[in-house]
Amino acid sequence: MAGGYLTDDEYSFVTSVVPTLCVDVLPRFTDREGQPFLLIKRLDYADRPGWCTVGGRVRFDEPIADAAARHIRATLGPDVRWTDPDWARPDLVIDFKREADLATPHDPRKHSISLEWVVDFEGRPIASDEAEEIAMFPLESLPAAHEFAFGLGEVLPRMAAGAGHRSLTG
Template identity: 35%
Template sequence: MSETETAGAWLSREDLDSARDRLPILYVSAVPVRVDDRGSVTHLGLLLRANDDGAIGHEVVGGRVLYHEKIRDALARHVENDLGPVALPRLPLAPQPFTIAEFFPTPGVTPFHDPRQHAVSLAYVVPVMGDCRPQQDALDLSWVTPAEAAQIAASGEMTPGHGVLVRQALAHIGFAI
């Protein structure tokens, strides 16, 4: 994964809560995609998860960037954590996000809301080549066409803000919404 030791980079629950009260937290989000031989996106992968309130919704891959962790390494770690060790992501040599999502604890500041914190997420479209299986707290992984993804994103079936990310990812890959 990374040559940098990140095992000591996790904050305790209390320290994380304290940091969330005072600082924006950096995240990465990845929209996993399947591509054909010409590089055209054929399917997007959406995770199904339950949130803390018990509501179930679709999400994209993602999570926090650790202290002293490269963005590429954070992307690879979250793809592996969410999709499994043989997802085989094709990460860009020099990652450039397709958007930067600002999640605020106050609803309505941006289309992105996270009641726990102010978070900034760098969002990427990541082609995956291997066998993907939902991991950790993900209940399921659905591979949907771009048209189906647009419909799910617009229907409100996604965790708040994730539908906006999917629509932005679709626009980024040239799919007319």
């Protein structure tokens, strides 16, 4: 492990024996009419484009708030501001299974657990990093279930509608 990062071989080994912890946020833009939700379009494990939240894995010894901020800045750029939620109380916990059941949260590359928050945002997001595209959707106009990546089509709309604190498994 050089410079605090795993080599590709080390990462492959670790993810083959231990689940990966991730943080994800569903931005709600409170400075826009209707307070739309922002989704990013990115490629999934099979290089298929689909909509999902902003986020990714937590590094070793990295506080959850810092991991979320790192992913937000990398994906949406420097011109967004957000109100920190209670990072100790995610709105949702998603168990991404390795089995590729397209109707439930999954990622065949690895088993991961994602802590999810709906977070209030303002500003001008710019698609960066893994986001090929960004778009804002009012709650009543979220994409169809099959347009989400990683089997999130049933889960994210429920979270956006205020499903609250609970765990969903795939």
